[in-house]
Amino acid sequence: MLLKINMFWFLVVIRSKLPLYFHQLEVMMKSQVALLYVLIIVSEESAQSLIPRRSVSFSDVNLKLFKEPDFDGLSSALVREDIGQLFIGGRGKIITLSLDDITKKTGETNWMVSSEDKSLCQTKGKSIEDCDNYITMMHTLDDGRILVCGTKAFDPTCTHLIFKEGNVIMEDTTENGRGKIPFNPKERFASMMTENMLYTAGSINFLGLIKNFQRHGKNAxxxxxxxxxxxxxxxxxxxxxxxxxxxxxxxxxxxxxxxxxxxxxxxxxxxxxxxxxxxxxxxxxxxxxxxxxxxxxxxxxxxxxxxxxxxxxxxxxxxxxxxxxxxxxxFYATFTSNLETSSSxxxxxxxxxxxxxxxxxxxxxxxxxxxxxxxxxxxxxxxxxxxxxxxxxxxxxxxxxxxxxxxxxxxxxxxxxxxxxxxxxxITGKPLLVGSAAQFSRIVVDKVTSLDGQQHNVMFISNNSGWVQKAVWSGDDGGRIIEELQLSQDPQPIRFLQLSSRSGQLYSTTRTAVVQLSVRDCSRYTSCADCLIARDPYCGWNRHTGLCAAVAGASKLSMIQNLIDGDFGICPSSHCNAKADYRHPSHS
Structure with missing residues (x-):
C-alpha cells in the first residue's frame, strides 16, 4: 500500500514537471528511449482511474447461486416482478425461481425434442448437442401469458406458458417460430414485445444467411x-x-x-x-x-x-x-475494439x-x-x-x-x-469508461438517489470472464469503477444481466448457473473511512449502528455519505480505523 501511495505522488510530480523533462530530453540528444519512458508513466497514471478500487473474488461475494447438474445451455431469462418470478430457459427445460431467493425453485417444465427430430437434424449436418431444443426467447403478453420459442432441432417452434397457482403450465398448441428466432441456438439475435406486438432481428433461414428486421402479427x-x-x-x-x-x-x-x-x-x-x-x-x-x-x-x-x-x-x-x-x-452501450478475444x-x-x-x-x-x-x-x-x-x-x-x-x-x-x-x-464526445482487460459484454444501469437527494446512474458491466464491474460516471471527475465482483467461479461469459430496481437485486446467468446479489450490499466496507472513500451511491455510514449500510430510505441525521471527494474527515473518530484503503480519491 505504501508503494502505491508513493507511486501516486511520484506520478503527480512527473506530470507537473513535464515541460522541464521535455526540455532536458531535447538537450540530452532527444533521447527517444527516455521520452518513451516518460510517456509510459503518464499513460499509466491516467489509466489508474479505470482500475477497480477493489476486486472481490467469488468466495467473498455475498450472493445466491442456483445450479443443477442436468440444467445447462441457459439461453434466455425473464424477470416477472408482478408475480415475483425469474424464468430461466435452457436446453429442453424452463425453470422458475423466486425473485427474492433464486435458490428456491418454484416450478419446472420440460420441452424436449423427439428422437426422430433429433436424428433428422443430425442428418442435415448438425451436432447432437445443437439438435436439442434451446429456449432462446421469452416475452410477457398483455394477458400475463409468456410467449416462449425454442430452436427444437433446427425447427424453431413457439408456444405459451402460464404460471398458475405456483405451477408452470405449457399450452398444448404450438406455432411456427421461423423468423422469430434463429434456427441455430448459438446465433445471436434481438427481440422486443410491446402491446402484444413482437419485433425481431436475426436470421430467418436454416443456413442463417438471410437476416431480417421484422414485425410479426396482423401488420407484419x-x-x-x-x-x-x-x-x-x-x-x-x-x-x-x-x-x-x-x-x-x-x-x-x-x-x-x-x-x-x-x-x-x-x-x-x-x-x-x-x-x-x-x-x-x-x-x-x-x-x-x-x-x-x-x-x-x-x-x-x-x-x-x-x-x-x-x-x-x-x-x-x-x-x-x-x-x-x-x-x-x-442509451448506455458496451463496445469492443477487436472481435478477437485473444488479441493483446x-x-x-x-x-x-x-x-x-x-x-x-x-x-x-x-x-x-x-x-x-x-x-x-x-x-x-x-x-x-x-x-x-x-x-x-x-x-x-x-x-x-x-x-x-x-x-x-x-x-x-x-x-x-x-x-x-x-x-x-x-454525449461526452468520448467513452465514459475504457478497459483493456477482459472484454465488456452486458450492461444494466440503475438510477440511485443519494442522501443529498441527487441522482446517480450506476452501471453494472459484465465481461467475458464472469466478472461484473460497478461503475459511476459524473461530469466532475469522469468515470470510476467502484468495485468488481466475480460472479462465476470459472472464467466464462455472462449471458444475461438483469436488474430489479424495485428490490435492488441483480440477476446474471452463465451457460450453467444463475446468480443473484443485492446491489445495495454495503457490508464489504468495514470502516467509516472505507465506506466514504468508496463513494458508492448506494452506501453510507450509519452513526447509530457503526456500520456501512444502504442509504435507501434513511435520513441524513442517521447516515454519513460523501460522494464528491470521499473525504472521511467527517467520520466519528472511533470509527476511522486502519481498515480503510487509503487511496487518493481520484483513484478510488
Whole structure:
C-alpha cells in the first residue's frame, strides 16, 4: 500500500514537471528511449482511474447461486416482478425461481425434442448437442401469458406458458417460430414485445444467411432485401421510444434497433456499429414497399476509443428512461475494439447516447450512392413528406394519415437512401469508461438517489470472464469503477444481466448457473473511512449502528455519505480505523 501511495505522488510530480523533462530530453540528444519512458508513466497514471478500487473474488461475494447438474445451455431469462418470478430457459427445460431467493425453485417444465427430430437434424449436418431444443426467447403478453420459442432441432417452434397457482403450465398448441428466432441456438439475435406486438432481428433461414428486421402479427413488416439496408448484420438489441407521450405534434412512436454490419459506404471491408429507426405505426407501402418498412433509416453509431474509432463494435445496449423528459433518456452501450478475444490489443468501452441526439440525426441529410459506387451527401431536392418521417399532425393535415398514403416518390427514395450522413456521437464526445482487460459484454444501469437527494446512474458491466464491474460516471471527475465482483467461479461469459430496481437485486446467468446479489450490499466496507472513500451511491455510514449500510430510505441525521471527494474527515473518530484503503480519491 505504501508503494502505491508513493507511486501516486511520484506520478503527480512527473506530470507537473513535464515541460522541464521535455526540455532536458531535447538537450540530452532527444533521447527517444527516455521520452518513451516518460510517456509510459503518464499513460499509466491516467489509466489508474479505470482500475477497480477493489476486486472481490467469488468466495467473498455475498450472493445466491442456483445450479443443477442436468440444467445447462441457459439461453434466455425473464424477470416477472408482478408475480415475483425469474424464468430461466435452457436446453429442453424452463425453470422458475423466486425473485427474492433464486435458490428456491418454484416450478419446472420440460420441452424436449423427439428422437426422430433429433436424428433428422443430425442428418442435415448438425451436432447432437445443437439438435436439442434451446429456449432462446421469452416475452410477457398483455394477458400475463409468456410467449416462449425454442430452436427444437433446427425447427424453431413457439408456444405459451402460464404460471398458475405456483405451477408452470405449457399450452398444448404450438406455432411456427421461423423468423422469430434463429434456427441455430448459438446465433445471436434481438427481440422486443410491446402491446402484444413482437419485433425481431436475426436470421430467418436454416443456413442463417438471410437476416431480417421484422414485425410479426396482423401488420407484419420486414426489411427490403437490399445490401444497402442490411449488410451481414449482427443484431444486438431493440428498444421502444414512446415519442407520442411527449410530442406536441402527436408524432408516432419509434422503434430502435442496434446492430453491427459491414459498412457499405467504405471502400475496404470494415464493420461499423449502427442504430436503425423505424416507426411503430408503419403499415408498409400501398404499392411500393408492400409489407416492407417505409420508415427504415440507419446511422453510424460511434464510440471513439483505442485510436481506431471506426472499429468500435457495439455489444449490448441498455435504455435508461427519463420519465420527466423522454428525450433526455440515455442509451448506455458496451463496445469492443477487436472481435478477437485473444488479441493483446483488444479494448472495451462504455459510451452513452441521448435519445434526442439520435432522433436529430434522423432528421438530417441522406447519403446516396454514385455511379462509381461511392456514397456521398445527397444534395438534390428531397421528396415531401420527408422520407422516413414518423406520422404526425402536420402530415395528417396533408392527407398522410398512414404509410399507405405516402407517395411513391417518397417510397422510391426510401428504397435507395436508408443511410444518414450524420454520425451519432456520445454525449461526452468520448467513452465514459475504457478497459483493456477482459472484454465488456452486458450492461444494466440503475438510477440511485443519494442522501443529498441527487441522482446517480450506476452501471453494472459484465465481461467475458464472469466478472461484473460497478461503475459511476459524473461530469466532475469522469468515470470510476467502484468495485468488481466475480460472479462465476470459472472464467466464462455472462449471458444475461438483469436488474430489479424495485428490490435492488441483480440477476446474471452463465451457460450453467444463475446468480443473484443485492446491489445495495454495503457490508464489504468495514470502516467509516472505507465506506466514504468508496463513494458508492448506494452506501453510507450509519452513526447509530457503526456500520456501512444502504442509504435507501434513511435520513441524513442517521447516515454519513460523501460522494464528491470521499473525504472521511467527517467520520466519528472511533470509527476511522486502519481498515480503510487509503487511496487518493481520484483513484478510488
Amino acid at each position: 413488416l420486414k426489411t427490403e432485401e437490399k445490401h444497402s439496408w442490411l449488410s451481414d448484420p449482427d443484431m444486438i438489441s431493440i428498444h421502444l421510444a414512446e415519442m407520442s407521450k411527449i410530442s406536441k405534434t402527436n408524432e408516432d412512436d419509434s422503434v430502435l434497433l442496434f446492430l453491427t454490419e459491414n459498412a457499405v459506404e467504405e471502400r475496404h471491408r470494415l464493420r461499423l456499429s449502427r442504430v436503425v429507426r423505424v416507426c411503430k405505426s408503419d403499415l408498409g407501402g400501398l404499392r411500393t414497399l408492400q409489407k416492407k418498412w417505409t420508415s427504415f433509416l440507419k446511422a453510424h453509431l460511434d464510440c471513439p476509443f483505442g485510436g481506431m474509432p471506426s472499429q468500435s463494435l457495439v455489444e449490448d445496449v441498455f435504455l435508461l428512461r427519463n420519465e420527466k423528459n423522454l428525450l433526455d433518456s440515455v 490489443c483488444s479494448q472495451s468501452a462504455v459510451c452513452a447516447y441521448k435519445l434526442s441526439d439520435i432522433q436529430q440525426v434522423f432528421k438530417g441529410n441522406f447519403l446516396t450512392m454514385t455511379d462509381s459506387g461511392c456514397w456521398v451527401k445527397y444534395t438534390e431536392e428531397v421528396p415531401n413528406p420527408y422520407p422516413g418521417s414518423c406520422i404526425n399532425d402536420e402530415m395528417r393535415a396533408k392527407g398522410v394519415r398512414t404509410s399507405h398514403d405516402l407517395p411513391d416518390s417518397t417510397l422510391l427514395f426510401m428504397i435507395n437512401h436508408p443511410l444518414m450522413e450524420q454520425v451519432v456521437t456520445p
